[in-house]
Amino acid sequence: MRQASNYIPREILDNICAQNDIAEVISECGVLLKPVGKTYKGLCPFxxxxxxxxxxxxxxxxxYCFGCNAxxxxxxxxRKYDGKSFMEAMEWLSERAGIPLPAQDGRARQISQKRLELQDLNRFAMEHFHRQLLDPKIGGYALAYLKNRAIKDQTIREFQLGYATPGRQDIVKAATQAGFSIxxxxxxxxxRSDEQGTTDRFRGRVIFPIRDERGNPVGFGGRAVSEEQLPKYLNSPTTALYDKSKTLYNLYEARQAIQKEEKVILVEGYFDALMPYQAGAQNVVASLGTSFSASHADLLKRFADETILLYDGDPAGFQxxxxxxxxxxxxxxxxxxxxLPPDTDPDQFIRAQGLDTFNQLIDSAMNLIEFQIQRATQQHAIHRIDVKTQAIKxxxxxLSNxxxxxxxxxxAKYAAQELDIERSVLLRELQRLGVKMSRPVSPPRHTQAAPTARMSPRESIEWQLIEALLQGPDLLSLAKANFHYQDFTHPDFATIGRMLWEASDNxxxxxxxxxxxxxxxEKITSIISKALLKKTIPPNLTTRVEGCLKKLKDFLLWDVERMRRSEALAQGNNSKSILAELVELSNRRRQLAR
Incomplete structure (x- = not known):
């Protein structure tokens, strides 16, 4: 439900946020929270x-997390948990609260309403198929098939696996009776609809609901229960809700594990994702077939920086x-x-070898060049000139990607060593592909530092003032009368000060x-949240603000005094007027210290 404009009127934004309690939303996203007084506590998902x-x-x-400062x-x-943009987050919250976002015109409203109705239909179908699977008289054979594939009851319930009966119009009858149209x-x-009428698409198949990253059912996959039934797998076609090239199976369920592990395991099919997840390796998603798109890659990048490819150990899997x-x-x-071993998929491997061996396989994953060289070595005699030339290409x-x-x-250096060639040979091939070699320094990855880490005494006072003003914004008039945000020396506090000063003007x-x-x-919002969620607040914020302002005035006077002394020394000027000014500044500082 993309909006035509990113503008949301203030009153609508406030209403949507007011109708989405933060503790409920975070709990729905899979973070277990326990009440502690007026607040909740849990293990950080970040x-x-x-x-x-x-x-x-x-x-x-x-x-606020006091561990990682998120x-x-x-x-x-x-935005942080799901990698959503601001508008995507607002769309999710608006749907949850049942408050429509403003659309630019009537057509956009119609499209939005149609999507909501189709989501309701998919949700109905998911629940319908699931009930049929759990009914022994209807889905007994399909349920036995899943049990034979080692799928547990808990997994069946968690993933809402289902069964579509063999009748040609079973889902048609159930859905139209529920008020949905053909x-x-x-x-x-x-x-499907053709000259002979309408026919259920997934009849006689185990059903895998496909969810988007928000948890909405957008499509379905069907696996034939009988080996004679073809094709073995059947997926939903492209619809207003579902695009195979932009959807990854199990992403919604795996998000939390992916963020904790900081990497994602990419497999090919439904069972390849379900079996590792069920066994305990839950940071796994499937690309719903061997095709993998740039949109898939962009989607994964929202959740992790590292991907481990685990496709079937056969020629098609290699490709x-x-x-x-x-x-x-x-x-x-x-x-x-x-x-993986030849002719083995992740589903078979984890059933045969178990979780520990699976984790060892993941931990021993090769870098991209090791994989390329191993592949060339397995297929050919790498010492042959023509084979080595092809491997280099x-x-x-x-590498050009x-x-x-x-x-x-x-x-490039590593590949040249392993292939026993001059590095210049590989560099020339890269240049032929249009790659320009340079050596920029990449910034190291690091966790966000807490706002109070390694601060000077002056910055510590600035933090106390910012913290008190965030906890008691009614004291801003007092602060503004005696201080200016541009006098904060810590850049983050100066940014927050400017935000507070400007907000109080409006x-x-x-x-x-x-x-x-x-x-x-994100760093600024984390600092603000830390102040708001501080466990102990000073009993008298006014006294805290007055004390901070007094000390900061002292620092400012020191700045002026040092500057005047430096100017006087630089000019060789010891005039009585400058000496008198310095004495006055010193007296004012002593008065503040009383």
Whole structure:
């Protein structure tokens, strides 16, 4: 439900946020929260921890993790947790609250309403198929098939697996009785229509609901229960809700595990994703076939920086791995490849070998060049000139997709060593492909520092003032009368100060939610959230603000005094007027210290 405009009137935005309690939303996203007084606590979904440091306040509609310093409001959470844009987060929240976002025209409203109705139909079908599977008289044979594939009852319930009966119009009858139309069934891909009439698409198949990253059922996959039934797998066609090239199976269920592991395992099919997930390796998604697109890569990049390719150990699997490798690299992701034994898929491997061996396979994943060289070695005699030449071309093509110049240079060096060739040979092949070699320094990845880490005494006072003003914004008039935000020395505090000063000029009462929404800097929203969710607040904020202002005035006077002394020394000027000015500044500082 994309909107024609990113503008949302303030009153609608406030209403949508007010109808989406932050604790409820975070819980629905899979974070287990336990009440602690007026707040909630849980394990942070943004870093791995054993002791809960993730705090959520329904009263202040804010979250903050005292472990990794992530923080914000309900919109910030969805943007960080799901990788959503601001508008995507608002669309999700508006649907949850049942409050429509403004559309530019009547056509846009109609499209939005149609999508909501099709989602309702898919949800009805998912629940219908699931009930049929669990009914022994209807779905007994299909259920036995799943049990034979080692699928557990809990997995069947969690993934809402289902069964479509063999009748030609079973879903037609059930859906129309529930109030849905034939055209809607066609639009969502649940039935086919031809000269002979309408026919259920998935009849006689185990059903795998396909959800988008928000958890909405957008399509279905059907697996034939009988080996004689062809094709073995059947997916929903492209619809207004479902695009195979932009959807990854199990992404909704795997999001939390992906973020904790900071990597995602990419497999091919439904069972290849379900079996590792069921066994405990839950950061796994499937591309619904061997085709992998740039849109898939962009979707994965929203959740993890590293992808491990785990496709079937056969020639088709190798080709799929190679295609996926280039696409993922072009999207700027780090890529590794875990090689399965020949004629083995992830489903078979984990059933035969177990979780520990599966994890060992993942941990031993090869870098992209190791995979290329191993593939060339397995298929040919790598010492032959023609084979080595072909390997160089294939590896150069892979390297040409790398975005990071440091990685490109290091991989080129490694490949040259392994292939026993001069590095210049590989560089020439890269140049032929249009690659320009350079050596920029890539910034190291690091976790966001807490706002109070390694601060000077002056910055510590500035933090206390900012913290007190966020906790008691009614004290801003006192602060503004005695201080200016440009005098903050810490850049983050100066940014927050400017936001507070400007907000107080426009509003009688500052709304902290609006302050967070107006800020695109994740670090700043985290600092604001930390102040809002501080466990102990000073009993007298006025005294705290007055004390901070007094100390900051002292620092400012010191700045002026040092500047005047430096100017006097530089000019060799010891006039009585400058000496008198310095004495006056010193006296004023002593008076402040009393």
């Amino acid at each position: 870093h791995d921890e054993k002791t809960p440091s993730f705090n959520v306040s329904p009263e202040k509609q804010a979250f 923080g914000g409001n309900v919109i910030s959470f969805l 055209q809607q069934l066609i639009d969502v891909g649940l039935i 799929a791995t190679l295609r996926g490798l280039h696409i993922l690299l072009a999207a700027g992701l780090r890529v590794q490849v875990a090689s 294939e590896i150069a093509l892979t 790398l975005k990071n110049q440091v990685e490109l240079s290091e991989y 509003e009688a009462i500052i709304d902290m939610q609006n302050l967070i929404n107006a800020c695109a800097n």
